[in-house]
Amino acid sequence: MLEQLGQALTIAITAENFFFMAIGTVLGIVFAAIPGLTFSTALILFLPMTFGITPIAAISVMLGIFCGGMTGGSISAVLLGIPGTPSAAATVIDGFVLAKNGQGGKALGTAVYASVFGGIVSVLIMICVAPLIAKVALTFGPAELFMLVLFGLSTVVGLSEGNMLKALIACLMGLLFTTVGMDPVVGLQRFTFHFAPLMSGIGIMPVMIxxxxxxxxINTFLEYKKDKGYKEKNIESSVKAAFPDNKEKKRLLPLNIEASLMGTVIGAIPGGGGPVAAFLGYSLAKSKNPRCGSxxxxxxxxxxxxxxxxxxxxxxxxxTLGIPADSAAAIILGVFLIxxxxxxxxxxxxxxxxxxxLFISMLIINVMVLVFQFFGMKLFVKVLNLPKINLLAVILSVTVVGAYATHVSFTDITIMFLIGLLAWFMKRHQFPVIPLILGLVLGGEIERNLRIALLLSGGSLNFFLHSVVSVLFLALSLLMLLSPILKPQIARLFGGKK
Amino acid sequence: MKNQKGFVFCLTLLLVLSLLAACSQPAATAPASTDPAAPASSPQIAYPEKPKDLTILFGAGSASDVVARRLTDLVTKDIGQTIVANNRVGGGGAVGYQHVLSTDPDGYNIVWNSTSISTTYHQGNMPADQGIEAFAGIANITLESAALAVGPDAPYQTIAEFVAYCQEHPGEVTVANSGIGSFNHLVAAALENAAGISVKHIPMDAKQSTTALLGGQVDAICNMTFDIVQQEQAGQIKTLAVVSEERHALLPEVPTLKESGYDVTIMMYRGIAAPKGTPAEVISKLETAFLAAANSEDFQSFAAQYGVEVKPMGAAEFDLYMAEQDQEVADLMETLGIKTQ
Incomplete structure (x- = not known):
């Protein structure tokens, strides 16, 4: 082991390898920061360029894009209120509020700090107990995956912004959107009206953007038009990029570790993935600090x-298993094989x-993310000092490109405009938008796994109780869903006794 | 208030325009596909004048995607014809096929096609006039086999034992494949027909089915051999048979279904096709370029790493092969009761 480690160090720590890691990290951050371009896009675009370099350098570029990309999505989520990648959707909720309150720099710093923390802890877990985690991942069959995603969906409770009924309606709308496209079991069309582009379904990226x-x-333009002398709130020079101070770090630490463990396990389960982990992370935060959301x-x-x-x-x-757990891992698998x-x-x-x-490279990449973001942040927060009306004009054109880029489809642009209008009406009538995204992100997985589980059990619902994992997640989901009803009751019970 | 209305009006206008843009594409389809004999009038066509667009029907990172990208890379680099690969995913390939058919048959829009050209059509996911006849083959590139694998501790360790077990337990054994109408489902169903057994098909993609087999949630998987090789070599799963005429280069000890006595040899082909009506001159230029790339040592060794057999065929031969495969798929789907057109 020590001998291997020595050899590994000589492979990993070379000028060439550092160069490629740095390129990958920067690419990942930049691609993920632009809504519509995700790190998966970056991975596939740069895949052919890795043909000619050494294996470890090729994998370093790819891992740089992957790790950098997971962080980069938070930049636009915090500063613009548009998540750069689906995984950053949950970050918008508090991050954008912070940015509006003039604390965008702090929010960005926290996002970077938290990202690197999560990245490094997960690599350490990977080094120490990879085979164990892999075994846990294998116990997740369709029934267990259904329960896990159901648990993810139950976090809608924490996203209600004070109106549960409207949150549930929004969430159901999201779920409804996922029924458009191909039936996952029999392979026939649903709600496509024989319009071919709809066969790939309503995409996550155009809806999110x-x-x-x-x-x-729309609101900013309306406001601008309403009073001719539209004045920018002057927040200049108040925005500075800053990492959380020691006191805040201490406050965040225990749960950062908890979130890292959870993220690692969910990441290891094929079909889990970034968005599920992020929304569960958010609901964890909400349960510890109920003021989350403001x-x-x-x-x-x-x-x-x-x-x-x-x-x-x-x-x-x-x-350990040779199974890619998400699309990014699938592309990296390709690089390995090449x-x-x-x-x-x-x-x-x-x-x-x-x-x-490779382990050492991943650690170095996470440190690089920290370094690049530290300098990058100072640049990024300048965006907040731009006149908002000018900024939004630019964003409007970026959204069109972003919606088109994912599937090279004009239909996606139409979907984006329609959803944009819908979201505007929803906002005007106090419907929260995030539950809709939650429903859309998880709807496909939940349906597919439920139907496979039912096929496997021969149509019987008893698969709910077949394994410990299923029962555990079912109980957690119920607890989560009933918490708004139970919490005041429990509080009253205890209050009464005192 | 007035301005607000104006703004909403503009936005709506924008919306309508983009809708029109989106809808105008399929409308252009009909003449392209119903006029197969569009003649190449000018004797000297300046081709190519701009980069070509290759539609890939599957998600980025899948085996067929990476192989296609390597191929386009070689064509672009060595033959000097720039090709840009775009993933147009959905409908088991229907989205990409319909996109290509909606473009002008001028050789600038081509598709990395496969057996799915037949499965999507016969399942009813393509318009009635967009079957195999709507396409012109340019070149076949690869052939890929499927394989049947079970867990290492399963009570059956050969294909004969597996069939015997299925006969004793009709309809009970679960076989994961990529879903009804998919190639892997057809292979599994063809085995059912040939062996006179009946199994329960579970729709799962390659990664989920492998996990499910290792985790014991399904009894067997029918995947492309490429997706099985690693686990087989590590001894984590037991491959009972591969589906092809000859044994697979990476799994020389695994028998084929045919030599085990079940006459199923259907393989997944992948090649390049264009909308019918593309000038013969253009097709032959593309054919030369792609065949040269496919025959290059670079591509051969690349494909070998993926466990993909390179089997180049020229345009004429490929057209015949596609038609023959289409008939085989159609017959099979007919017996399964999933053929709608």
């Missing part, structure tokens, strides 16, 4: 910790030093 960007854009650092820190911890988790299943490295159970025996080199 429309729902987050448009209410803001601009709390916790609301930024935990989703970001959890979604970055996914990177280590995804690598666990990829390296360079003749076959991930899977044999990997640690065949390519020991290389795998340790």
């Amino acid at each position: 429309g729902a987050f960007a448009f209410p803001e854009i 601009g709390e650092l916790e609301g930024v820190a935990w989703p970001e910790t959890a979604n970055n911890a996914v990177t280590g988790g995804a690598m666990i299943t990829l390296l 360079h003749g490295v076959v991930p899977g159970p044999m990997l640690f025996q065949d390519n020991g030093p290389m795998i340790y080199a």
Whole structure:
């Protein structure tokens, strides 16, 4: 092991490798920061360029994009209120409120700090207990996955912004959108009206961009038009990039660790992934600090910790089982194969030093994310000093490009505009938008897994209670859903006794 | 208030315009596909004048995606014809096929097609006039086999034992494949027909089905051999048979279904196709370029790493092969009762 580690260090710590890690990290951050371009886009665009370089350098570029990308999504989430990637959707809630209150720099700093924390802890977990986590991931069959995603969906309770009924309506709308497209079991069309582009369903990216960007854009333009002498609130020079201070770090620490563990495990489960981890992270934050939603650092820190911890988790299943847990891992698997490295159970025996080199690279990449973001942040927060009306004009054009880019489809642009109008009406009538995104992100998984579980059980519902994991998540979901009813009761009970 | 109305009006206008833009595409389809004999009038066509657009029907990072990207890379680099690969995913390939058919048949829009050209059509996910006849083959590139695998501790360790077990437990054994109408489902169903057994098909993609097999949630998986190789080599799963004429290069000890006595040899082909009506001259230019890339040592060794057999065929041969495969798929789907057109 020590000998292998020595070899690994000589492979990992070379000028060439550092160069490629740095390129990957910057690319990841930049791509993820632009709504519509995700790190998956960056991964696939730069895949052909890795053909000609050494295996470890190629994988370093890819891991840089993956880890940098998980962090980069928070930049636009905090500063513009538009998540750069689906994983950053939960970060918008508190991050954007903080930014509006002039604390955008602090929110961004917290997001970076939390991301790097989650990233490093997940790599450490991967190094220490990869085989164990892989075993846990294997116990997640369709029934368990259904329960996990159901638990994710139950976090709608924490996203209600004070009106549960409207939150549930929004969430159901999101779920409804996921029924458009191909039936996951019989492969026939649903609600497509034989219009081919709808067969790929209503995409997450166009909906997310429309729902987050448009209410803001429309409102700002309306306000601007209403009074001719539209004055910018002068927040200049008040915005400074800052990491959380020691007191705040201390406050965040225990739950950062909790969120890292959770993110790693969810990342390791095929079908889990960043958005689920981030929303569960947010609900964790909400349960610890009920003021989340009105601009709390916790609301930024935990989703970001959890979604970055996914990177280590995804690598666990990829390296130990050879199974990619999400689309980014699938592309990285491709890079491994191109360079003749076959991930899977044999990997640690065949390519020991290389795998340790990869672990070291991942740690270095996380440090790089911290460094680049530290300098980058000072640049990014300048965005907040721009006149909002000018900024939003630019964002409007970026949203169109972003919606088109994911699937090279004009229909996606139409969907974005329609959803944008819908979200604007929802906002005007106090419907929260985030539950809609939650429903849309999780709807496909929940339906597919439920139907597969039912096929496997022969139509019987008893798979709910078949395994400990299912029962556990069912209980957690129920607890979560009933908490608004139970909490006051319990409080009264205890209050009465006192 | 007036300005507000104006703004909403503008936005609505923008919306309508983009809707029109989106809808105008399929409308252009009909003439392209119903006029197969569009002649190449000018003797000298300046082709290519601009980059070509290659539609990939599957998500970024999948095996077929990476192989296609390598191929376009080689065509672009060595032959000097720039090709940009775009993933147009959805409908089991229908979204991408319909996109390509909606463009002008001028050779600038081509598709990395496969057996799915037949499965999506016969399942009813393509318009009635957009079957195999709407496409012109340019070149076949690869052939990929499927394989059947079970857990290492399963009570059956050979294909014969598996079939015997299924006969004793009709309809009980769960076989994960990619869902009704998918290629892997057809393979599994063809085995059912050939062996006279009946299993329960579970729709799962390759990554979920492998996890489910390792976790014991399903009894067997029918995936592309590429998705099975790693686990088989590590001894985590037991591959009972591969589905092709010959044994797979990476799994030489695993028998084929055919040599085990079940006459199922259907393989997934992948090649390049264009809308019918593309000038013959353009097709032949593309054919030369793609065949050269496919025959290059670079591509051959790349494909070998992926466990993909390179089987280049020229345009004429590919057209015949596609038609033959289409018939086979159609017959199979007919017997399964999932053929609608």
